[in-house]
Every structure is written in C-alpha cells, then in structure tokens.
Amino acid sequence: MTVQTAKPLLQVPEGVRTALGLTPSGPHYFFYRHKTLVRAAHWINAVCLAVLLMSGLNIFNAHPALYWGNGSNFDHPAVMLGALANNAGDVAQGVTMIGNHQFNTTGVLGASKVDGQLTSRGFPSWATLPGPNWLAMARQWHFAFAWLLVFNALVFVIYGVWSRHFARDLAPTVKDLAHLPREIADHARLRFPHGEGARRYNALQKLAYCFVIFLLGPLIVLTGLTMSPTLDAAFPVLPWLFGGRQTARTIHFICAFSFFGFFLVHIAMVMLSGSWNNLRSMITGWYAICGQRGEHERGEPEGGEHD
Amino acid sequence: MSAANLKEASMTDRRSFIARALAGASTLFLTGCYDLSEKRWFTHFLGKVEDLTRTAQHLFAGPHTLAPEYTKADIAPVFRANGTLDPGTPEYQKHVANNFQDWRVTVSGLVDHPLSLSMADIRALPARTQITRHDCVEGWSCIGEWTGAPLALILAAAKPRPEARYVVFYCADPMTVEGDPEHFYYESLELSEAAHPQTILAYQMNGADLAVAHGAPVRIRAERQLGYKQPKYVERIVLVDDLKSIEGGKGGYWEDQGYTWYGGI
Numbered sequence: 001m002t003v004q005t006a007k008p009l010l011q012v013p014e015g016v017r018t019a020l021g022l023t024p025s026g027p028h029y030f031f032y033r034h035k036t037l038v039r040a041a042h043w044i045n046a047v048c049l050a051v052l053l054m055s056g057l058n059i060f061n062a063h064p065a066l067y068w069g070n071g072s073n074f075d076h077p078a079v080m081l082g083a084l085a086n087n088a089g090d091v092a093q094g095v096t097m098i099g100n101h102q103f104n105t106t107g108v109l110g111a112s113k114v115d116g117q118l119t120s121r122g123f124p125s126w127a128t129l130p131g132p133n134w135l136a137m138a139r140q141w142h143f144a145f146a147w148l149l150v151f152n153a154l155v156f157v158i159y160g161v162w163s164r165h166f167a168r169d170l171a172p173t174v175k176d177l178a179h180l181p182r183e184i185a186d187h188a189r190l191r192f193p194h195g196e197g198a199r200r201y202n203a204l205q206k207l208a209y210c211f212v213i214f215l216l217g218p219l220i221v222l223t224g225l226t227m228s229p230t231l232d233a234a235f236p237v238l239p240w241l242f243g244g245r246q247t248a249r250t251i252h253f254i255c256a257f258s259f260f261g262f263f264l265v266h267i268a269m270v271m272l273s274g275s276w277n278n279l280r281s282m283i284t285g286w287y288a289i290c291g292q293r294g295e296h297e298r299g300e301p302e303g304g305e306h307d
Numbered sequence: 308m309s310a311a312n313l314k315e316a317s318m319t320d321r322r323s324f325i326a327r328a329l330a331g332a333s334t335l336f337l338t339g340c341y342d343l344s345e346k347r348w349f350t351h352f353l354g355k356v357e358d359l360t361r362t363a364q365h366l367f368a369g370p371h372t373l374a375p376e377y378t379k380a381d382i383a384p385v386f387r388a389n390g391t392l393d394p395g396t397p398e399y400q401k402h403v404a405n406n407f408q409d410w411r412v413t414v415s416g417l418v419d420h421p422l423s424l425s426m427a428d429i430r431a432l433p434a435r436t437q438i439t440r441h442d443c444v445e446g447w448s449c450i451g452e453w454t455g456a457p458l459a460l461i462l463a464a465a466k467p468r469p470e471a472r473y474v475v476f477y478c479a480d481p482m483t484v485e486g487d488p489e490h491f492y493y494e495s496l497e498l499s500e501a502a503h504p505q506t507i508l509a510y511q512m513n514g515a516d517l518a519v520a521h522g523a524p525v526r527i528r529a530e531r532q533l534g535y536k537q538p539k540y541v542e543r544i545v546l547v548d549d550l551k552s553i554e555g556g557k558g559g560y561w562e563d564q565g566y567t568w569y570g571g572i
Contacts, residue, residue: 231368239375
C-alpha cells in the first residue's frame with residue numbers, strides 16, 4: 001500500500017459528500033489502498049462465488065444428501081433435505097436431517113413454495129441458479145464460473161507473489177499476532193481503526209483473508225475436481241487424499257458454506273467499519289483516512305489507533 | 308408514540324426495506340441468469356466451456372489412465388438403479404422370458420468387418436472383472452463389481468475404418484421425447500474412450516447375471532465417465548464420424564435434453 005496524491009474519481013462538493021457520509025466530517029486525506037488488479041480480482045471473485053454457490057445449490061438439489069466415504073450409503077446420509085407428505089399425498093413439511101437429528105425446515109429447506117405451491121426441493125428457488133431445478137444448465141454455469149474463478153485466482157496469486165502484496169500486506173507478523181487479543185476485544189466492541197491504523201490490514205483481517213485465499217480456495221477447487229471421474233483416473237491421489245468421492249463432495253459443500261459465512265462476516269465488517277469508504281476504496285482504490293497526512297508516519301501508533 | 312417506539316418503527320422499516328431490496332436484487336439477478344440460459348449466444352459460450360473442460364481433462368487423463376478400483380469389502384450393499392428400470396416392451400419381455408438366449412449385439416457403421424454377437428459369443432471373449440465406483444450426474448456414487456468383455460476387443464474384431472470417430476450405442480429401453488414414444492435410449496463415446504481398458508460390455512454385476520434394472524443382458528461400463536454415458540440394454544453398436552445426423556444431434560438421449568456430451572465431470 002502506497003501513499004499517493006489524493007485524486008477522488010468523482011468531484012462531489014465536500015458538503016454533499018459529508019452529508020451523504022461518503023467522507024468523514026473531520027480532517028482527513030485520501031490514501032490509495034487497493035491496486036487496480038486487486039480490485040478487479042476482488043469483484044470477479046465476488047461474481048464467481050455468487051454464481052458458483054447458487055448454481056451449486058441447484059446441482060445439490062438433484063440429490064439433496066451428503067455422505068462420508070467413497071460411495072453413498074443411502075440409509076445413513078450425513079445430511080439430507082427431504083419432504084414429508086400428508087395423507088392426501090401433498091407435500092406438507094420440509095425436513096433437514098443431520099446425522100440422526102431431524103429439524104422442521106418447512107418453507108426453506110426440504111420443501112418450499114414454487115408458484116405458491118409447497119414443493120419438495122432441497123434449497124428454495126430464490127437461492128438456486130437457475131431458479132427452477134435444472135441440473136443440466138446449473139452444471140454448465142457452475143463449470144464456466146469455476147474456470148473463471150481458477151483463472152482469476154491464478155492471476156491474483158502470481159501478482160500477489162510477484163508484487164509482494166502477499167508478503168507485505170497479507171502475511172501476519174509476530175507483532176500482528178501479539179495484538180490479536182486486543183483486536184478481538186476491539187472487534188467485539190465494534191471499534192475499528194479509522195486513522196493511520198486503517199492503512200494496513202489488522203491481524204484478524206490478515207488471518208481471515210489468508211484462511212480464505214490459501215486454505216478454503218484451494219480446498220474447494222480440489223474437492224470439486226475430485227468429483228470428476230476422469231480426473232480421479234488422472235490423479236488417483238485426489239479421492240485418496242479426501243477419503244473418497246462422497247467425502248470430497250461433503251467437504252466441497254462445507255467449504256461453500258464457509259465461503260458464505262465469510263461473505264456474511266465480511267459484509268458486516270464492511271458496513272460496521274464504514275460502508276462507503278470501504279466500498280469506494282474497493283471500486284476506485286481511494287480510502288479516506290481521518291487526521292492529517294503524516295501525523296503518524298513515523299512508526300505504528302502504540303496499541304492501534306481508534307477514534 | 309414515544310421516541311423509542313418511533314426509533315423502533317424506523318429500524319423495522321429500514322430492515323424490511325433492506326430485506327426487500329435484497330430479495331428484489333436476487334430476483335433480478337436470477338431472472339437475468341434464467342434469461343441468459345435460454346439465449347443462443349450464451350449456450351454457445353457454455354458449449355465452448357465444455358470443449359475447454361474436455362480438452363483439459365484429456366490432457367491430464369490421456370487415453371490410458373485407469374479409474375480407481377476397489378476391494379470386495381467396498382461393494383455397496385444396495386447399488387442404486389437409475390434411469391430405465393425395465394424397458395417393458397413386448398420384445399424385451401420375450402427376451403427376459405427366454406433368458407436373453409436370442410439377444411444379439413451388432414457392430415456396424417464405419418467398420419470393415421460388421422459383427423453380430425450372441426450372448427454366448429460375448430461371454431466366450433476374455434473377460435475383465437473390475438470393482439469400480441459409479442458416479443451419477445445427480446451426485447451420488449455406488450461401488451460395484453462388473454464383469455464383461457473389453458469393448459476394445461470387439462471393436463478390434465470389427466476393424467474400424469480410419470474415419471470412425473465415435474461409437475454410438477443403441478438401446479432397448481424406450482424413452483418418451485415430447486410425447487413421441489418411438490425413441491429409445493442411445494449414447495455415444497469417443498473411439499478412444501470406447502477402447503479404454505476399463506470400458507467393457509458388462510454382463511455380470513457382483514458375480515451374478517445383470518438384473519433387468521441394471522441393464523440385462525448387457526450394458527456399457529465406461530469407468531471414467533458419469534452414469535448416463537454408460538447405457539444399459541445395448542443392442543446395436545454403430546461407428547460414425549459425426550453425431551449431428553443422429554436423433555437430436557447431440558450424441559445421446561440426455562444430451563438431447565441439454566446435458567453435456569462430455570461426461571467426465
């Protein structure tokens with residue numbers, strides 16, 4: 001992250017900007033926080049993950065159950081979404097089974113409304129892409145955006161290593177880890193750095209981003225590839241590594257929801273620590289820092305900066 | 308109304324506004340994606356992605372790598388039968404009644420040596436037994452033991468002509484296409500996949516003759532492919548150079564319904 005001369009993309013009058021909450025009301029300056037490639041990769045990634053999750057749920061609906069091992073033990077699924085019918089034979093209840101536990105999830109999981117009619121389907125139509133159960137089409141969307149995700153990730157990783165973005169901005173330092181307890185306490189109180197401290201990722205951010213980029217990402221791609229019978233012939237190590245194709249499918253599903261969990265926390269943090277400032281910096285690159293430029297240029301403020 | 312109530316009400320309004328905005332955005336996005344799914348240029352693009360996937364998988368898998376094989380202990384207690392469970396036609400019922408003694412599998416098309424094989428002919432060929440994992444396009448898997456004649460032996464005996472590129476399998480199970488019952492299941496594989504060492508014309512499953520639900524008397528096992536690429540009730544094998552002139556032109560019953568022809572993923 002480098003300091004450059006502030007040049008906001010849109011020249012909105014200062015008073016309007018402050019009234020809209022686009023910039024802090026106090027003294028501040030703009031800081032070039034995200035490089036173009038990082039921003040492009042971020043948004044391509046966001047689109048890919050949305051399409052992949054929703055088309056994945058449509059694919060899942062073709063057989064809404066998960067298993068452990070190589071084969072599917074239909075009598076003992078790890079997770080199953082199903083519907084119960086009433087005496088008239090109409091779908092009456094949606095059920096989610098996790099191991100031996102059964103939950104009533106009518107309306108969302110197992111059974112949800114299609115054209116006003118309660119219908120047996122794993123995930124509801126508003127969560128799947130395409131909306132109707134359409135395995136053939138959902139698979140094609142899924143594979144197209146999986147390719148895009150992988151190409152995008154490759155470009156990002158090559159750039160991240162070459163530009164030292166990973167080493168400089170993402171790798172947690174010993175100091176970061178030492179600050180961790182304090183940061184957790186601050187996050188829990190929803191206190192975020194707005195001054196000089198906001199110029200770099202904090203330890204929790206670094207850990208979260210590293211977890212997603214270096215663990216969740218590769219894991220979801222590899223477990224996805226393990227489901228391909230041809231790739232299992234090419235790389236028998238894949239099903240062996242994950243303990244079977246069905247286990248890989250289950251891990252793939254867990255990864256998908258971990259990504260979704262990350263997305264929810266990420267959105268919450270973006271909103272709580274300044275929606276517009278964060279959003280602008282991820283679109284234009286420019287982030288507003290409270291205070292005067294260079295106020296803390298020498299070294300990091302002790303114990304973080306919170307205003 | 309007290310100030311606290313007012314604040315509460317405005318919060319609720321704001322929350323329901325956000326919820327409605329999100330639902331609206333999701334609907335807009337989904338409608339857009341659904342419309343795209345029916346656009347010609349977009350399905351053409353998806354076809355290009357299928358080519359990319361096929362090319363990449365060919366690059367890594369090559370023609371000879373073997374699908375993982377398992378042990379007898381891994382065999383599924385219940386192997387799910389999917390698709391047609393009984394062709395049910397009068398002709399097929401006659402074959403069931405006389406234990407498939409008159410069933411023949413013909414090999415024709417772009418071959419120098421057309422064949423007509425009885426079940427006894429097929430059983431007389433050197434057999435291959437393999438315990439493999441069946442992966443359905445729906446997502447589930449079952450492990451089973453299959454015995455049959457390597458298709459490569461049969462193809463070699465038929466002497467394919469150089470221009471032969473695909474092997475098409477015509478089956479005895481009728482499939483209704485848009486209310487027209489005169490269609491039967493068919494599938495196709497690339498010649499190289501058809502000649503793969505694990506691609507067999509299987510007549511036994513788990514040590515017993517194939518059950519009707521699993522494709523009696525013979526089905527294809529192509530172990531690096533999804534289930535729909537492994538047709539049951541096989542009667543005719545035809546070698547061709549192009550799939551466009553056959554049925555819906557996409558190379559298989561499910562392909563004609565929109566599934567990808569490449570079934571390795």
